[in-house]
Amino acid sequence: MKNVDVLIVGAGPAGLGAALSAHDFGLSVLVVDENPRAGGQIYRALQENPARGLGRILGADYLAGKPLLERFAASGVAHLPRARVWQIGHDNVAYLSALSPGPRPEPVKARFIVLATGAQERPFPLPGWTIPGAMTVGGAQILLKTAGLLPPDDTVLIGGGPLLYQFAWQIFQAGSRIQAIVDTRGPIASRPLFGHAISALRAPALLWRGMKLLAAPRRHGARRVRGAAAIRISGESRVDSVHYSLQGVEHTLETSAVLLHAGLMPEINFSSALGCAHFWNRQQHAWQAHCSIWRESSRPGLFIAGDAGGIAGAEAARLSGSIAALEIARQAGKIGAPERDERARPLFRRWRQQLAPRPFLDALYPPPPECFSPPDETIVCRCENVTAGEIRRAARLGASGPNQIKALTRAGMGPCQGRFCACVTAALAAQAAGLGLGEVAMPRGRFPLKPVTLEEIALSDADGLDV
């Protein structure tokens, strides 16, 4: 067993921000991440681009991560790449599995744990979303960042939100094209949006960039369809078309690839499996862990930094990691409360600036209705092939929440452990019971968080396991 002061799960901006600050206070730190390189989602492969000019194509936000990654590399903080934390036991021992050949990493006992596990793309179940050639926008962006691969020229993007338009812009920057963006945004309720726009004006650079991103598709010959309904994807072993209706008229776009994006949600598998308190964030339509201003969860010594604790973007993630480290340093006796507060003040100021435009962005791009109420024939649980119709039936039979529906239908029992269906199942359960989205039981993560071998389980503390 290895002992450290601070274990950080995730080497994105939040994890690196926390690691560098905690290290500066003389605490021993270990950062664990599934990926081969530090950087997380946004700065993925930044130090090892596989293609020429990729930095320019991906843009200034991407390149902005360079100093952070360089500081981390120079800091000497221990970094264990290609390793996955799959359980945290009651005694704050984390169990790891290796994604590369070689010895199994030792369990790690930590005084403090920072979950900096980021966000995931919100599941966007459409009929046909399981057909090969249908991927997430984030997934296609990972292919661009890590492999220099661009989607086919006839690609159709479906959904909305900043990340979708940012990726389209990156494709155009690369000199490539797409066929169309089917934007699912409905009519805008302008009054609340106007209020949020005022606060967003505190971040003019972001608004300006947003306008540039929205104007790009037309300038690059991509069709932009708005107000599409009844969207479905068809094909056998490969996507061949997207269908939608516009004011009652059916349209078909032939295509080789479909990229879906319906926004981001915090990764709450750890915090929910650990029984931390959560609440339903109405603006972001997602469950989120309760945290103190120092990012400490309801479980003492467990901190949640970055997008894992609420979607706020890369710079806010880095700042929240540093903020968490200040409180960890105080609890570890390295600094007193006055010094913590003194150092935190500028961080909180910048953090609030980063948060200012969020309500506007959240209101501008609420999740499309399909995310909560897909048509009956749609496969909701991709792993176990459970359709929305089957889940609705189970809910009508009296299964009162996602956890019971799971037992009845197997939805959420596959290897992805509900990452791509649990929130949809919860929404369907809420509708069947006539409740609001946040009023049903929250889908709970279960250890092991990702499939592990029986041998790995045998070697861990099986008591803490909930299998």
Added chain:
Amino acid sequence: MPSAAPFKRLPTDGGETLNIDIDGQPCAVDARWTVAAALIAHGRLACRRTADGQARGPFCLAGACFECRVTIDGIPGRQACLTPVAPDMKITFDDPPEDAA
């Protein structure tokens, strides 16, 4: 069905290339790629079938969805999106027997 348009590769910065075997076909790939990137660059978007015969392939590319499971050097169920390519790696696809459909 018209043949699908391919994913395209940006000009490489001249990194190392290595050879792997995808379903019996020799393929040259960038040494920094994942298996999923190699499959997609070579037009193999479907990489397994569900018990009832539906084709599935890489979806999230981030290690979360488990759709891109393939057999790598004889070990089934490996996530293509989290596995870097290696010289002479052999990738095959886990299709269930016909009668499982």
